Amino acid sequence: MTTRPLNLTALVKQVPKGDHSGRLDADGRLERAGAVAEMNPWCRRAVAQAVRLAGESGGRSTVVTMGPPTATDVLLEALAWGIDDAVHLSDPALAGSDCLVTARALAATVTVDSQADLILVGASSVDGSTGAVGAMIAELLGLPYVGPVLEIEPEQDGPAVRLRATVQHDDWTESVLVDLPAVVAVAERSCPPCKAPAETWPTADAIRRLTTADLAPAAAPSVSPLSASTPVADREAGRWGLAGSPTKVAGVRPVALTREPVIFRGSPQVQASRAIAELLARGCLDQLDLQAESEEFVPLQRVGDAERPEVVVLVGAGPEEGTRALVGAAAVLAAGAGGSVTAVRTDGGTDAPELSRWGADAVVTLTGDEPRPAAAALSEWLAARSPWAVLGAALPWDREVLARLAVAFGAGLMSDLVSLTVDGDRLIGLKPSGGGTLAEIVSYGSPQIATLRTGLLPLRRPRSAGRPPHSVLEVKPDDAIQRADRRTGGEGDALDRAEVVIGVGRGVDPTQYAELEPVRVLLGAELAATRKVTDQGWLPHGRQLGITGRSVAPRMYFAVGLSGNQNHLVGASRAGTVLAINTDPAAEIFAHCDVGLVADWQEVMPYLVDGLSLVDGLRDRGATAD
Numbered sequence: 001m002t003t004r005p006l007n008l009t010a011l012v013k014q015v016p017k018g019d020h021s022g023r024l025d026a027d028g029r030l031e032r033a034g035a036v037a038e039m040n041p042w043c044r045r046a047v048a049q050a051v052r053l054a055g056e057s058g059g060r061s062t063v064v065t066m067g068p069p070t071a072t073d074v075l076l077e078a079l080a081w082g083i084d085d086a087v088h089l090s091d092p093a094l095a096g097s098d099c100l101v102t103a104r105a106l107a108a109t110v111t112v113d114s115q116a117d118l119i120l121v122g123a124s125s126v127d128g129s130t131g132a133v134g135a136m137i138a139e140l141l142g143l144p145y146v147g148p149v150l151e152i153e154p155e156q157d158g159p160a161v162r163l164r165a166t167v168q169h170d171d172w173t174e175s176v177l178v179d180l181p182a183v184v185a186v187a188e189r190s191c192p193p194c195k196a197p198a199e200t201w202p203t204a205d206a207i208r209r210l211t212t213a214d215l216a217p218a219a220a221p222s223v224s225p226l227s228a229s230t231p232v233a234d235r236e237a238g239r240w241g242l243a244g245s246p247t248k249v250a251g252v253r254p255v256a257l258t259r260e261p262v263i264f265r266g267s268p269q270v271q272a273s274r275a276i277a278e279l280l281a282r283g284c285l286d287q288l289d290l291q292a293e294s295e296e297f298v299p300l301q302r303v304g305d306a307e308r309p310e311v312v313v314l315v316g317a318g319p320e321e322g323t324r325a326l327v328g329a330a331a332v333l334a335a336g337a338g339g340s341v342t343a344v345r346t347d348g349g350t351d352a353p354e355l356s357r358w359g360a361d362a363v364v365t366l367t368g369d370e371p372r373p374a375a376a377a378l379s380e381w382l383a384a385r386s387p388w389a390v391l392g393a394a395l396p397w398d399r400e401v402l403a404r405l406a407v408a409f410g411a412g413l414m415s416d417l418v419s420l421t422v423d424g425d426r427l428i429g430l431k432p433s434g435g436g437t438l439a440e441i442v443s444y445g446s447p448q449i450a451t452l453r454t455g456l457l458p459l460r461r462p463r464s465a466g467r468p469p470h471s472v473l474e475v476k477p478d479d480a481i482q483r484a485d486r487r488t489g490g491e492g493d494a495l496d497r498a499e500v501v502i503g504v505g506r507g508v509d510p511t512q513y514a515e516l517e518p519v520r521v522l523l524g525a526e527l528a529a530t531r532k533v534t535d536q537g538w539l540p541h542g543r544q545l546g547i548t549g550r551s552v553a554p555r556m557y558f559a560v561g562l563s564g565n566q567n568h569l570v571g572a573s574r575a576g577t578v579l580a581i582n583t584d585p586a587a588e589i590f591a592h593c594d595v596g597l598v599a600d601w602q603e604v605m606p607y608l609v610d611g612l613s614l615v616d617g618l619r620d621r622g623a624t625a626d
Helices: 041-057 069-081 099-110 133-141 232-236 268-282 320-336 352-358 371-383 396-409 491-496 510-523 531-535 566-572 601-612 619-625
Strands: 007-012 014-016 037-039 060-066 085-089 118-122 145-157 160-168 173-179 182-186 207-210 247-254 262-264 310-315 340-346 362-366 389-393 414-417 419-423 426-432 437-443 448-452 470-473 481-484 500-504 526-529 556-560 577-582 595-598
Touching (some): 007 041, 007 069, 007 133, 014 069, 041 118, 041 182, 060 069, 060 099, 069 085, 069 207, 085 099, 118 133, 133 396, 160 182, 262 268, 268 601, 320 340, 340 352, 362 371, 389 396, 414 419, 414 426, 426 448, 437 448, 491 526, 500 510, 510 526, 510 556
Parallel strands (some): 007 118, 060 085, 145 182, 310 340, 310 389, 362 470, 500 556, 556 577, 577 595
Antiparallel strands (some): 160 173, 173 481, 419 426, 426 437
16 A cells, blocks of 8 residues: 655674674674675565565655675665665764664664664664664664564555564464554565665765764663662763673583494495494384473472562463473572562463472463563562563564563663573573573573573473462553464474474475474374475465474484584574484584484485384384374
8 A cells, every 4th residue: 555755774783794703803703704794684575575565655765774884785785675865874883782772873873864764673683682772772662563574565544654564483373453653573585585786886985874872872871770789880881781781691512522423334224323322322212192291390489579580471372291390490590590480471371389399489471472561560560679680582572571671770681592590699591592502691681681592491390389479460562562363372482392393494495394203103203394494385384493483302303304503403403403404524513423424314214214214113103194
């Protein structure tokens, strides 16, 4: 539908091309010097959508980036694609900024000239995957936020313009109507990417340059109402960059290389036979019907009071086993700090007695589940309680709510962690980084806020059910967003907790997936994929493993037709045994597996199925697969 001219702003980021080392410099920042850089893949779609929507409405498009002088390349490429204006925020004072300070700087840059009708951001980034900057900018500017979106179309509604969008969730989609202005995160499959050859780029004279001195004072970091425990020197050391960031990378840990690959060659039949013998010797095929569960119990229930640290854990509409793992992890952290756990659930979610068994000492029910008003209600509620930590799953609802809370309290956000431990009064989180490393993240804000990948958290044995105190927190509806076709998907939970996962790369055409069904049924396995597979739409986004996808810890991981890119393998690094099949003996996957077959997967798979179907405990499944 024709609308009035729209002002579009696309925020873009320059990232290392391919994997990066994960090394830190002397100031604790990830080292990127010498790395070949490019525009973040998700940002390419944000630029393309901004150009399209501005052109169709007769409006204007602007691209903004924050980064060192070399980041002008992403702006030049965007201009070559059709963007009208380009703004480069560059200042040495910004070096080392975490996601909160980055969001503040970008929000201030967007408002230097005028208010955009629509701010487009990439749904994630290949070098960090916080997925939080867009929601933080929305909170800073007081705007609605949706994403990641596959389709975006503006429509006139009287004097106003609304946005009709299709939001991509892990294994389902929903239609939404959003009032403008708004912030929208663009999914990678939403449109063809902005890609312009370097010889078509304009000169750097076409770029406007800003420094922090050009930004409004209102963009300066504010002191959290809960930050009394933060040393004054830390709060006043600087407004921007590393000094002004409440979260910091304290170090990088290499992922332990515990695998000693056994690589087989020869005929497909011989390789399959030797691989099965190796799996049997390792005990990989024993008791595959049992759900892995930690031997540890959830800590005993504690009664919360004002003198004890409180861990608040958000329980959205995520998978039940993910909720159980998250609440259990919160209980362990609270016990280590001598505190208690309060679970905040959305209406219709897991009931209070079950949350009590999993680790909650008190339960609060939200009357509504819209992220923006839920964050507003929780902000006021939390300020009166001064909790020690606020945790959530690395899922869209939790991410947006916690990103908005991180802004409200100036506390920062530790995102997409695979583990969280207590060190004195601080939480230490580990997050996948590049080069097969884990970045050690520390928050100096209050409360300490984090999202965790629940698929890598242990399922602790439930304690006896108690009767936790229960209260209700009123959440007003969000008039700026109307949602339709809402439903909860279940594929992500199945993948997170599967004992066997079969990962496919682009070496397996989607028309060939049926050929994997016999082995999948035989082992009770779930399918997963690389980012390039889900980008093509061959499998749902919720099936993606890696830095920008899920992390799982199955007993076995079958890597079929994938090269072994480190960014993908991070998502399966905690698998008990990795079996890889690839025709290329030099494929990187063979350096990170336990059992490798140098073969065409289509030729070797029938022999694997035949041999596995003879294993005790799998015979009945073999008959089903036939």
